[in-house]
Amino acid sequence: MPTSFLPSLSLDLRAPESQLVGVRLRYQPSRQLLRFALPAWTPGSYLIRDYVRQLEGLEVVQAGRVLQPRRVGTSRWELALPGLEPVEIRYRILATELTVRTCHLDGDHGFLALAAVALELEGERWSAHRLCLQLPPGWQAFVPLPADPDGGWTARHFDALVDTPVEVGPHPCHAFAVAGVPHRWVTWGRTLSGGDLPQEDPRWLADVEQVCLACCRLMGVDRPAADHYLVVLHLNADGYGGLEHDTSTVLQYGRRRLARPDGRRKLLQLVAHEYLHQWNVRRLRPAELTPYAYGQAVVIPTLWFAEGITSYVDQLLPFSAGLGSVEELLEDLGSDLSRYLLTPGRAVQSLRQSGEEAWVKLYRADAHSPNNQISYYLKGAVLALVLDLHLRRHGSGLPVVLRCLWHRLGRAGRGYREADLIAAFAAEAGDLASLLPAWLEGVEDPPLADYLADVGLMLESRRSPSLWLGWQLQSRPEGLTLQRVVRDSPAQRAGFTVGDELLALNGWRLHQPEDLKAVLAGCVAAPPLRVLYARDGQVRSAELEPEPPAVEAWTLRIDPAAGEGAEDRRRRWLALECP
Incomplete structure (x- = not known):
């Protein structure tokens, strides 16, 4: 089909300070009843997100006339067209939420999860779609789709379009290969020392390549499932997460996390997790997700x-x-x-x-x-x-x-x-x-x-030095509040609920968790504790019967008394080697 007849999604990001993405969806209708919908969720993140919340200014233009579609669902519309001339659907997307599954645009960069942007045209799901971007000066686009001669990209169908994360900005791009397959690494954000991750860490891309090759070995294949791959990293204050795609992944990781002793190791594990998903989840997929139902939750x-x-x-x-x-x-x-x-x-x-x-x-x-x-x-x-x-x-x-x-x-x-x-x-x-x-x-x-x-391992428990009360506390400007109450714990049996503000314990005023620890340290036995607290503006009192210290952590240890052969079994297991 000529590209002029393909559904074409054009995105205008030239005013990043507005945090608005201008959208124009052009296509040639084959019938006069026009129906379209915006996805409610994105594959890999199983929550109805109602992306329509960020959509505004929707209108349909045909032959110079502005037409208003009728909403037939929270994110579905229909319109009886006067004729079969080309149609342009116009709207804006508010891009203010920085996660791997939403949209964010500001003066530094732009990121678009296209499930939150692209309308699905009835009857066109399996048609090829074009993607075009208009960017601020000096910015470039990082898109895991085949480029077309006109400066845009072509997705083989709507599912491939929705599966396309779009990162734009003045970022450097680093190329590497995995078993001869071209890969790109793009980072938005800086490390604590102000550098770009691959430039600051000369071994980084080589280590990423080895992790990717380990994924191939695990799956028993010689090369990745994708014939090209894009990794986008959002290095922000303290984020964590990722979202997989067929030929790409988007990661979010905190620069403070990266600076910790285990930060680099944990980031490599995140890379491994999302990279492996190109097999497990994307291509080796639950039947309930074949094909995706973008407008509803599906039990999996x-x-x-x-x-x-x-x-x-x-x-x-x-x-x-x-x-x-x-x-x-x-x-x-x-x-x-x-x-x-x-x-x-x-x-x-x-x-x-x-x-x-x-x-x-x-x-x-x-x-x-x-x-x-x-x-x-x-x-x-x-x-x-x-x-x-x-x-x-x-x-x-x-x-x-x-x-x-x-x-x-x-x-x-x-x-x-x-x-x-x-x-x-x-x-x-x-x-x-x-x-x-x-x-x-x-x-x-x-x-x-x-x-x-x-495999010669054992779990060792570590008990808390304090009596067990069954709550977790949080210091807030208004005071010390209960952030969590454990089910069937002393705190729950005493009637405490999340949000209660602790005022005093055994007559001692409480301001922060350290105050509570000091009072409990003086309790040699486990008598009832007199607690003064506030709920809904009312001051109350209760008696709390603590229990002996509970396990607060478990540690995995090598068992020195392990039987013969355990060490070799452990080595093969940890290396993912099979008999």
């Missing part, structure tokens, strides 16, 4: 595999690439196990439920969430560890299952269901046909200690 029972497996191996991949030490890796794995074991919600919400309820729980976390839910990222990673070690008892390993699923389903882009996953694991260890569904459906912890013992 298998997010434990899509994200949990990836969250588990993202720590192992840099190590398997020769980056980091065993001690650092055990510290990272132990930290995740500690977070898991200290989350009460793991005994309330099953792993399958965590994925099914992602749209309404995980991305809407509040002060009560740790009590009634568990992240499928976190619990999924713990289950992945258990599955990997279980498979190794049977002479196999998690990489074998991943490769099998990739070759059987991922290469063809065939979506999987939970039954496919269970069958793939059971093919390597028959007892997983019953064990895996039980672990997915139940809320009991899998036998972690037994599996860790196989």
Whole structure:
């Protein structure tokens, strides 16, 4: 089809100080009933975001006439056209939210998640779409789409357009290759010392390349799934996160995080996580996401595999690439196990439920969430560890299952269901046909200690030096308030709720957490504590019965009494080697 007939999305970013993106969507209609919609969410981030909140000034122009479409849903419109002349849909997008899944534009840069920008035209989803950008002087665009001769880009269909993150600005671009496949690295933002990350760290791109190659080895392939790849890093004050795409990823990372002793290692793990998603999630995809339904939430029972497996191996991949030490890796794995074991919600919400309820729980976390839910990222990673070690008892390993699923389903882009996953694991260890569904459906912890013992490891607990009250405090200008109350804890039994302001304990005035620690340090036994607090403007009192000190952290240690062969099994496991 001639490019003049393709739907064409033109974005005007020449007034970045306004934080408004001017949008013109031109296309040639083939029928007079025009219907279009704006996506409500973006793949990889399972929350209805109602991007329409940032849309303004919508109008349709045909043959010089301005037409007003009729809204038939919160983000859907329709219009009976007078004729079949070319149509231009005009609107503006307010770009004020800096995340990897929203839009942000200012005098320094612009970032667009096109799910928040591009209208889907009924009947044109599988048509090629053109993208054109108008930029401020001195800026350039970083777009993971094939360029066209007219200075724009062409997406093979609407899904590919929505899957395209757009970064613009006066940024340097760094080229490198992974198994001969061209890659680009673009950073917006500076390190604490004021430099560009790859320029400041001469080893950075070489290490990223090794992590990417480790992903290829894990999947049993010689080269990346994409034939070109773009990495965009937003280096801001203290962010963290990423979003995967077919041929790119966008990362957000805090410069203060980067300056920590483990900052570089953690950023490499984030790179590994998002890079692996070009296989697991993007091409090896849950059937419920094949194709995407941009206007509604879809229940996905298998997010434990899509994200949990990836969250588990993202720590192992840099190590398997020769980056980091065993001690650092055990510290990272132990930290995740500690977070898991200290989350009460793991005994309330099953792993399958965590994925099914992602749209309404995980991305809407509040002060009560740790009590009634568990992240499928976190619990999924713990289950992945258990599955990997279980498979190794049977002479196999998690990489074998991943490769099998990739070759059987991922290469063809065939979506999987939970039954496919269970069958793939059971093919390597028959007892997983019953064990895996039980672990997915139940809320009991899998036998972690037994599996860790196989590789000569053990979990050691560390108890708090203070009596356990079951609350977490936060210092605010108005005083010391309860940020969290643990379910079935002394604080909950005494009637405390999130938001209560603590005034005094045993007659001593409280201003900050250190005041509370000083009073508790003087309690040699565990008598009832007299608490004066305020709620809704009223001063109240209560008696609090503390309990003995609770476990505040778990540490993963090498067991000096481990049996013969444990060290070799541990080495092969941590390096993602299979028997």
